[in-house]
Amino acid sequence: MSDPKIEGYKFKPGYSGMAADTGSDQTMFKGVHWGKAMMWIFLLSDTFIFSCFLISYMKGRGSTPVEWPNPSEVFALNAFGVPVPLLLIAIMTFVLITSSGTMALAVKYGYERNRKMCGWLILATALGGLTFVGMQAFEWSKLIHEGVRPWQNPFGAPQFGSFFFMITGFHGTHVSIGVIFLFIYAYKTFAGHYDKGKRGWFTSMKGDYVEIEILGLYWHFVDLVWVFIFAFFYLW
Amino acid sequence: MSEDFNDSKTIQAQSSETISGGGGAEAAPDTDYVRPAELPDQDLYHGHSFITKWVFCQDAKVIGVQYFLLATFTGIIGLILSWLMRLQLGFPGAAGFMTAEHYYQFVTMHGMIMVVYFLTALFLGGFGNYLIPLMTGARDMVFPYVNMVSFWMFFVAVGVLLASFFVPGGPTGSGWTLYPPQAILEGTPGSGMGIILMCISLVLFVAGFTMGGLNYLITVLQARTRGMTLMRMPLTVWGIFTATVLAMLAFPALLVSAIMMTLDKILGTSFFMPTILKAGEVLEYGGGTPILFQHLFWFFGHPEVYIVALPAFGIVSDLISVHSRKNIFGYRMMVWAIVIIGALSFFVWAHHMYVSGMHPWFGFFFATTTLIIAVPTAMKVYNWILTLWKGNIRLNVVMLWCLGFIVTFVNGGITGIFLGNVTVDVPLSDTYFVVAHFHMVMGIAPLMVIMGAVYHWFPLVTGRMLSEKLGKWHFWFTFLGAYSIYFPMHYLGFIGVPRRYFEMYDSPYVTSAVGMNEFISTAAFIVGAAQFILIYNIVTSLKIGKPAGKNPWKANSLEWLTPTVPPEHGNWGDKLPVVHRWPYDFSVPGAKEDFITQTTPPSEVAETEVEKT
Numbered sequence: 020m021s022d023p024k025i026e027g028y029k030f031k032p033g034y035s036g037m038a039a040d041t042g043s044d045q046t047m048f049k050g051v052h053w054g055k056a057m058m059w060i061f062l063l064s065d066t067f068i069f070s071c072f073l074i075s076y077m078k079g080r081g082s083t084p085v086e087w088p089n090p091s092e093v094f095a096l097n098a099f100g101v102p103v104p105l106l107l108i109a110i111m112t113f114v115l116i117t118s119s120g121t122m123a124l125a126v127k128y129g130y131e132r133n134r135k136m137c138g139w140l141i142l143a144t145a146l147g148g149l150t151f152v153g154m155q156a157f158e159w160s161k162l163i164h165e166g167v168r169p170w171q172n173p174f175g176a177p178q179f180g181s182f183f184f185m186i187t188g189f190h191g192t193h194v195s196i197g198v199i200f201l202f203i204y205a206y207k208t209f210a211g212h213y214d215k216g217k218r219g220w221f222t223s224m225k226g227d228y229v230e231i232e233i234l235g236l237y238w239h240f241v242d243l244v245w246v247f248i249f250a251f252f253y254l255w
Numbered sequence: 256m257s258e259d260f261n262d263s264k265t266i267q268a269q270s271s272e273t274i275s276g277g278g279g280a281e282a283a284p285d286t287d288y289v290r291p292a293e294l295p296d297q298d299l300y301h302g303h304s305f306i307t308k309w310v311f312c313q314d315a316k317v318i319g320v321q322y323f324l325l326a327t328f329t330g331i332i333g334l335i336l337s338w339l340m341r342l343q344l345g346f347p348g349a350a351g352f353m354t355a356e357h358y359y360q361f362v363t364m365h366g367m368i369m370v371v372y373f374l375t376a377l378f379l380g381g382f383g384n385y386l387i388p389l390m391t392g393a394r395d396m397v398f399p400y401v402n403m404v405s406f407w408m409f410f411v412a413v414g415v416l417l418a419s420f421f422v423p424g425g426p427t428g429s430g431w432t433l434y435p436p437q438a439i440l441e442g443t444p445g446s447g448m449g450i451i452l453m454c455i456s457l458v459l460f461v462a463g464f465t466m467g468g469l470n471y472l473i474t475v476l477q478a479r480t481r482g483m484t485l486m487r488m489p490l491t492v493w494g495i496f497t498a499t500v501l502a503m504l505a506f507p508a509l510l511v512s513a514i515m516m517t518l519d520k521i522l523g524t525s526f527f528m529p530t531i532l533k534a535g536e537v538l539e540y541g542g543g544t545p546i547l548f549q550h551l552f553w554f555f556g557h558p559e560v561y562i563v564a565l566p567a568f569g570i571v572s573d574l575i576s577v578h579s580r581k582n583i584f585g586y587r588m589m590v591w592a593i594v595i596i597g598a599l600s601f602f603v604w605a606h607h608m609y610v611s612g613m614h615p616w617f618g619f620f621f622a623t624t625t626l627i628i629a630v631p632t633a634m635k636v637y638n639w640i641l642t643l644w645k646g647n648i649r650l651n652v653v654m655l656w657c658l659g660f661i662v663t664f665v666n667g668g669i670t671g672i673f674l675g676n677v678t679v680d681v682p683l684s685d686t687y688f689v690v691a692h693f694h695m696v697m698g699i700a701p702l703m704v705i706m707g708a709v710y711h712w713f714p715l716v717t718g719r720m721l722s723e724k725l726g727k728w729h730f731w732f733t734f735l736g737a738y739s740i741y742f743p744m745h746y747l748g749f750i751g752v753p754r755r756y757f758e759m760y761d762s763p764y765v766t767s768a769v770g771m772n773e774f775i776s777t778a779a780f781i782v783g784a785a786q787f788i789l790i791y792n793i794v795t796s797l798k799i800g801k802p803a804g805k806n807p808w809k810a811n812s813l814e815w816l817t818p819t820v821p822p823e824h825g826n827w828g829d830k831l832p833v834v835h836r837w838p839y840d841f842s843v844p845g846a847k848e849d850f851i852t853q854t855t856p857p858s859e860v861a862e863t864e865v866e867k868t
Binding site: 028063064065072075 | 298507508524526541
């Protein structure tokens with residue numbers, strides 16, 4: 020079921036009209052699919068989770084007596100013998116943002132019922148996500164190799180390691196879950212489940228291309244959160 | 256008349272309004288017009304085996320009952336823990352096995368169980384699941400599968416929580432607030448596996464609740480039936496809906512603090528752990544800030560109070576209206592008060608931290624916001640009383656619980672105004688006055704609503720009435736007993752008896768506190784035992800209770816208007832109900848009956864003075 024048309028419903032003008040539309044019967048958000056509304060509200064809740072993490076990070080960084088390590092040194096990568104600050108992280112961010120683009124295209128082709136293009140683009144998105152997680156694993160192992168642990172940090176405050184591993188780990192988990200679902204959805208797209216309305220294995224609900232858009236919302240959110248994590252950890 | 260509200264006329268009116276038949280010859284009068292359906296009928300999975308019908312069931316009503324039973328079971332454990340605590344406090348040494356460690360563990364588990372695993376799960380999981388689809392005219396929750404998973408996550412969370420009783424060191428004994436650093440340091444009971452299991456259980460609970468909460472929200476927002484506008488929803492739905500919004504925004508803070516605490520314990524991070532000297536040695540922790548935990552915890556903890564209170568406000572409004580045969584006074588004001596209380600509850604959390612050493616201006620700010628909440632809350636109390644005013648009050652068990660709630664809530668609310676002021680709070684902080692306050696306002700008061708709601712909706716769920724006679728015994732024991740417990744506690748607080756103390760030893764309070772503690776404990780045993788009257792009542796009424804028939808209370812809201820009682824999976828048979836009015840048209844001048852159901856079209860009551868809603 021894609022977004023239903025609201026036959027015969029005329030939106031009313033002005034603020035009082037907006038209030039009347041909002042409070043009208045059946046649905047508050049006219050024509051918005053249940054799953055989409057659910058994802059938006061879930062993302063609002065998830066925003067609060069990440070906000071709590073990042074605010075805790077600010078508070079923790081502000082109150083630790085030991086000096087915070089310099090991010091442009093800690094996160095530097097040696098390229099051709101020259102330490103380039105934020106090199107890896109720039110590539111990671113680029114890959115993740117690009118995957119947001121392919122995701123948006125996948126949604127477009129999905130609604131155009133272009134099964135093949137949609138499937139390939141979902142697969143490209145999944146690969147982008149996988150690359151991101153892989154590079155994050157590389158960065159983690161580099162830091163661990165240099166002696167950074169959740170409980171200690173040779174470059175300064177131990178809270179740096181604690182917050183870094185916890186928050187990027189929590190975000191990485193989000194990306195990994197997204198990648199798993201992207202692969203499942205890519206399979207379902209290629210197999211034509213969304214064209215035929217095949218019922219889901221668990222939920223027994225009919226498949227529809229709107230599911231790709233819902234997953235897309237999640238994926239864009241994960242990218243957006245990364246921008247904040249990037250700013251707070253690497254640029255501050 | 257109550258038997259045949261769903262008569263043929265209503266059905267005809269509905270069928271003539273469907274999309275295709277809108278302009279038919281026998282069309283209903285224009286006044287009865289309701290916009291056609293926006294969405295096709297919901298696609299439901301019907302269980303066909305015992306497992307899919309009763310265990311991993313996708314029917315919100317069964318899930319609601321499952322939540323109700325499991326939460327009640329957990330609540331009974333909490334009750335038994337409170338007995339053990341009272342035994343120690345009233346008669347020190349009477350329970351031989353009771354050590355100070357045990358006492359702290361029981362305090363902690365009692366608090367956490369009652370607040371999160373009992374009240375939250377019961378109101379939102381239990382009543383929310385059962386009532387939201389029925390009251391809004393939906394066939395089921397919008398994501399039945401996710402809803403089912405939600406309950407089983409809760410089941411696992413309870414399992415993990417109870418498992419902590421059986422691990423080495425026992426459950427955590429750091430108080431339900433779990434304040435670090437002591438929660439995870441040796442010397443606190445259960446600082447090993449106990450606290451870890453508690454954190455894991457909370458994370459599971461939050462994950463499970465999020466799944467359920469998304470269902471409640473989207474069902475209310477996007478799956479109401481034709482004619483069910485937001486301002487025609489029963490206040491029960493408004494209360495549960497707003498509480499769910501609070502939960503979706505407040506539980507993240509709990510989740511984050513639980514994760515960080517677990518990491519502090521398992522990995523040795525120092526999020527919340529300052530430099531600590533122990534027996535002359537510096538521990539490996541250092542550089543963290545315990546106050547951060549307090550902020551995170553209370554950013555969850557204060558909205559949590561309203562997560563419990565708002566559904567109670569909503570439910571009690573409906574019960575009072577039905578059983579005093581009067582429309583709820585100031586419906587819109589009630590709705591806005593619920594929403595405003597919910598919004599304000601996010602700006603008051605630090606009033607739990609007045610003694611944490613915060614800046615005086617900070618306390619000033621939070622005292623102000625706290626006292627502002629009294630305004631919408633007082634509006635609600637006035638409206639309940641004005642609903643009762645000159646109503647045709649039926650003094651049955653449900654009404655008794657409602658009256659008990661109003662009195663108790665006012666009582667607990669007034670002591671809340673004491674504690675909301677920094678200068679009054681500081682001397683009263685951590686005394687029995689605080690214990691009395693929060694038990695009155697968020698323990699006993701919502702519990703009274705739950706009891707009233709059980710007596711009110713039991714006929715709907717089972718098709719049989721509960722015994723009124725046993726119910727009255729249950730009410731009076733509980734009501735008088737609860738006041739015998741908590742009134743003296745205010746006094747104990749004033750003379751300075753600190754809370755969470757295992758024993759008073761030879762403190763100067765002894766003379767007046769000892770006798771009072773014995774009295775409180777005796778009352779607590781009686782009140783606790785009186786709850787088994789309800790359980791006996793439920794068990795026997797299932798078999799021999801008077802058959803309720805349809806709509807025994809002559810209520811207006813949709814849950815009583817299903818074609819079969821108890822309602823079946825899908826709730827409404829072939830045709831979804833069509834709503835023409837709010838659920839509070841009681842005692843309308845000129846009407847044949849003293850109630851007009853939500854599905855009665857305007858043309859049938861044209862000559863009455865019914866309000867347009």
